[in-house]
Amino acid sequence: MISLRMIDLRQAHEYAEYMQSLGWRSLQLNEDKVYVRRVPLVGSVAKLQRPQEVPTTQQVKQFCKQNSVGAFYLEPTLANGSAQIANSFKKAKNSFVPAKTIHIDLTLIEQTLLKNMKPKTRYNIKVAERHVGIKSSTDIGEFTDMWKSSARERGMWLSQDKEIRALWDAFNKTSNADLLMAYKDDELLGGVLVCYSQDAAFYMYAGSTKGGKQLFAPTLLAWEAIGLAKKRKKKVFDFEGVYDSRYPSTKTWLGFTKFKEGFGGEVVEYPPTLVYYKNPLLGFLGI
Numbered sequence: 001m002i003s004l005r006m007i008d009l010r011q012a013h014e015y016a017e018y019m020q021s022l023g024w025r026s027l028q029l030n031e032d033k034v035y036v037r038r039v040p041l042v043g044s045v046a047k048l049q050r051p052q053e054v055p056t057t058q059q060v061k062q063f064c065k066q067n068s069v070g071a072f073y074l075e076p077t078l079a080n081g082s083a084q085i086a087n088s089f090k091k092a093k094n095s096f097v098p099a100k101t102i103h104i105d106l107t108l109i110e111q112t113l114l115k116n117m118k119p120k121t122r123y124n125i126k127v128a129e130r131h132v133g134i135k136s137s138t139d140i141g142e143f144t145d146m147w148k149s150s151a152r153e154r155g156m157w158l159s160q161d162k163e164i165r166a167l168w169d170a171f172n173k174t175s176n177a178d179l180l181m182a183y184k185d186d187e188l189l190g191g192v193l194v195c196y197s198q199d200a201a202f203y204m205y206a207g208s209t210k211g212g213k214q215l216f217a218p219t220l221l222a223w224e225a226i227g228l229a230k231k232r233k234k235k236v237f238d239f240e241g242v243y244d245s246r247y248p249s250t251k252t253w254l255g256f257t258k259f260k261e262g263f264g265g266e267v268v269e270y271p272p273t274l275v276y277y278k279n280p281l282l283g284f285l286g287i
């Protein structure tokens with residue numbers, strides 16, 4: 001269904017700008033972007049995410065030497081895999097980019113997309129359409145405040161304010177982001193932030209109030225986001241992560257995984273995240 005040669009969001013120039021605003025340098029290895037950040041006592045950590053070309057072991061070692069990198073993380077695409085460097089890299093404990101996700105084929109007609117959904121999801125969309133209005137917005141502050149409140153209700157206390165605003169600023173600047181908000185009258189019920197690469201839409205941040213959940217606003221927001229991505233002629237809608245048994249830290253994702261599965265689509269499992277340690281001590285420390 002999905003083209004294996006599509007450029008991932010992490011290789012978009014807007015994403016590089018986003019990472020730079022968070023303190024990462026954007027460097028090149030072959031035709032791909034590598035994000036590098038200085039870490040006290042470690043040197044630097046590098047992340048090569050969803051590259052179009054997997055580098056050779058020698059290229060990685062040379063890159064680490066030139067840029068004082070102590071740990072180099074690789075997150076392959078479906079197309080390029082990681083077999084050629086598996087002997088030099090170790091499997092990482094965690095994944096920076098969701099290693100398992102759901103893709104919706106946007107080349108399908110709307111009727112087929114609805115047919116592919118679970119009956120409860122289709123029903124929830126119909127209920128929400130009677131009570132909830134969806135509007136495009138540029139008020140990232142309103143969205144961020146709502147998202148933080150929603151996250152706290154789910155037990156997430158780590159603020160993502162800076163990350164959300166930086167992501168919006170980078171992609172909105174090139175008109176490659178959409179912010180959709182759900183309301184009942186003037187009451188904010190929820191929102192979703194979608195960013196775009198050349199061929200795909202990515203469901204980056206979403207949140208809802210308790211009232212919004214009762215009216216199924218998140219379901220309608222996701223459906224409207226899928227429709228908007230189709231209008232932009234994107235080929236794939238990426239739900240940006242579901243529970244992955246390979247990574248125990250994603251067990252907390254089980255709730256929204258069930259929500260995303262309701263839209264049908266194809267479950268996509270990427271190769272595991274790999275790491276090369278220039279200094280073996282870093283591997284012992286689990287850096």
